[in-house]
Amino acid sequence: MSPDNLKEILQGIQAGKISPDEALEKLKTLPFENLGFAHLDHHRQLRTGIPEVIYCEGKSKEQLHTIIHKMSQAGATVLGTRLSPESYQAISDSLPENAVYDDLSRTLVINKNPESSYQGKICILTAGTSDIGVAEEAAITAEIYGSRVQRIFDVGVAGIHRLFNHIDEIRTARVLIVAAGMDGALASVVGGLVSCPVIALPTSVGYGTSFGGLSALLAMLNSCAPGIGVVNIDNGFGAACLAHRINIADPITKSQK
16 A cells, blocks of 8 residues: 555545545555565554564574564564574664563563553463473463463472362463463363363473373363363464453353344
8 A cells, every 4th residue: 555545545534535444444454564585464463453473483683683673663562482592692682672582481572562451361371380481472472462361380280289279260260271281181171170261282391202292282182171272282372362362352242143
């Protein structure tokens, strides 16, 4: 969309010829920014409610620098996932002062809005301490989008009494993310105790026959407990996006059906 096209829309709103809703539909199709090696979708949030996120793994120092600079320049909150400590060190000197890197979750955040915008709560559980890195990727992502997050870590089935000690808090959540490796059993246990949606997040934690999280993934997919959805192995970001959408969704009333 050219500046003249955009100006025409704005003038149409001013003159009352175009409604705000009609203008919003037009603006949702605004073009991407072509960097040659990347097409930045600055207006994804208009269409989906979730802005574009930088998957940092596999990108060069120069590519990361350019993408981060362009997205930050646009004024949006910037989230980078899977940013290794080595890659962070390589670009750290070029980052703005408000950039925050978390080496546990391997996330980079710039221009974060610190305020939670929604009343509903996402509760994130881990089976073990080794699952926290993946869980933190989910927690940081959900918080950036404006969801309120509660963390309850290391409550796996090897000591199930630890989970029951938090059950009242867990039941106040609108949606749960349960991160577990090894046998992945925690998601099924939690699914049998709560009425809200449960997002099972398999992690790659475990010994040989866990097959890098495959055993947890298959166990969660085959859960007997109803109301469980499953995301990919170690995909804390994907779990958070789904949880956030559930958290902000308005309940459907009988009059809307």
